Amino acid sequence: MAFPTGKRIVFTGGSGKAGRYVIPELLKRGHSVLNLDLVPFPDPSTNIMTLKTDLTKSGEVFNALTTHFNFAGYENALVPQPPDAVIHFGAYARNMLVPDNECFQANVTATYNVIEAACKLGVKKIIIASSETVYEVCFGQGDLEYTSFPLDEDMDVNPMDSYAISKLCGERVARGFARRFDVDIYSLRIGNVIEPHEYATDFPSYISNPKTRKRNAWSYIDARDLGQICDLCVQRDGLGFQIFNATNDTITARFPTRQFLEHWCPDTPVTRQMGMWEAPLSNAKIKDVLGFREEHDWRKYYNPDQ
Numbered sequence: 001m002a003f004p005t006g007k008r009i010v011f012t013g014g015s016g017k018a019g020r021y022v023i024p025e026l027l028k029r030g031h032s033v034l035n036l037d038l039v040p041f042p043d044p045s046t047n048i049m050t051l052k053t054d055l056t057k058s059g060e061v062f063n064a065l066t067t068h069f070n071f072a073g074y075e076n077a078l079v080p081q082p083p084d085a086v087i088h089f090g091a092y093a094r095n096m097l098v099p100d101n102e103c104f105q106a107n108v109t110a111t112y113n114v115i116e117a118a119c120k121l122g123v124k125k126i127i128i129a130s131s132e133t134v135y136e137v138c139f140g141q142g143d144l145e146y147t148s149f150p151l152d153e154d155m156d157v158n159p160m161d162s163y164a165i166s167k168l169c170g171e172r173v174a175r176g177f178a179r180r181f182d183v184d185i186y187s188l189r190i191g192n193v194i195e196p197h198e199y200a201t202d203f204p205s206y207i208s209n210p211k212t213r214k215r216n217a218w219s220y221i222d223a224r225d226l227g228q229i230c231d232l233c234v235q236r237d238g239l240g241f242q243i244f245n246a247t248n249d250t251i252t253a254r255f256p257t258r259q260f261l262e263h264w265c266p267d268t269p270v271t272r273q274m275g276m277w278e279a280p281l282s283n284a285k286i287k288d289v290l291g292f293r294e295e296h297d298w299r300k301y302y303n304p305d306q
């Protein structure tokens with residue numbers, strides 16, 4: 001497969017669960033990547049340089065966006081330039097890792113710092129990690145119902161937990177800065193991230209206990225498909241501020257979507273005809289607008305009928 005010319009991408013939080021798969025997908029597609037994280041990239045064989053950077057410190061972020069990607073950078077007469085794109089994943093990735101106020105302030109501050117530094121340094125493409133949790137139910141108190149299905153990017157959302165609110169605040173920062181600097185900032189509402197080995201370890205219980213997956217809207221994103229999504233976002237210019245659900249195509253259930261939702265969410269309105277196996281957290285927009293085509297449907301790795 002021929003890929004277009006690679007871009008220089010600064011990736012934050014690349015040492016985490018998602019980044020360790022997304023970065024190799026970006027490298028495969030010809031990009032070069034510098035990882036900003038507090039800890040090294042977990043796979044030393046990939047030759048990724050991690051610059052230890054605390055994203056909650058604005059000065060560190062500004063500096064990190066103008067460093068070499070590797071030692072070869074010193075061979076060039078040119079001093080380090082800002083990257084072509086910034087992909088921002090670094091965060092407390094859920095509640096209950098730190099107290100709520102720390103999760104909120106660290107996530108919002110880091111997202112603000114990354115967006116501000118990138119915009120002020122002239123970076124024209126920024127991609128940020130938002131979350132499925134903004135659809136209210138994931139970390140909501142009690143057994144909440146979704147507003148309607150499919151969950152799409154145009155819905156008004158009002159999550160109640162500190163992590164989801166921090167992600168929503170990040171989207172508002174992105175929207176304002178995209179307007180002020182006339183740049184592209186794409187916010188990915190990422191579904192539950194699944195690593196390759198988790199189809200074997202986790203999907204059997206996901207499928208046999210559907211109630212446990214209500215908080216993820218019976219949807220997910222394969223970590224490698226998330227890599228394809230990040231590449232598509234890097235490639236496609238000129239869309240300004242956008243929100244995209246980043247999920248795979250199909251519902252994680254034994255039964256077709258309509259039948260399944262009628263059983264598990266009988267009082268939740270369905271606002272359009274959904275595909276037979278369509279995931280409730282819909283990826284229709286990212287397929288239509290960016291041309292996402294999933295490569296890792298869960299049924300390739302786990303047969304629920306065996």
Ligand SMILES: NC(=O)c1ccc[n+]([C@@H]2O[C@H](COP(=O)([O-])OP(=O)(O)OC[C@H]3O[C@@H](n4cnc5c(N)ncnc54)[C@H](O)[C@@H]3O)[C@@H](O)[C@H]2O)c1
Pocket residue numbers: 012013014015016017018019036037038039053054055056088089090091092093094106110129130131132133189190191192193194
């Ligand atoms: N994992 C999921 O299911 C999921 C779902 C929706 C959204 N997201 C979002 O996707 C992104 C990646 O998630 P993940 O599962 O890989 O998370 P993770 O916790 O595995 O990785 C996050 C990375 O960010 C780094 N980090 C945290 N604070 C930092 C700071 N102040 N400075 C520099 N680096 C810092 C951590 O060291 C870690 O390597 C996050 O923004 C998360 O909120 C994740």
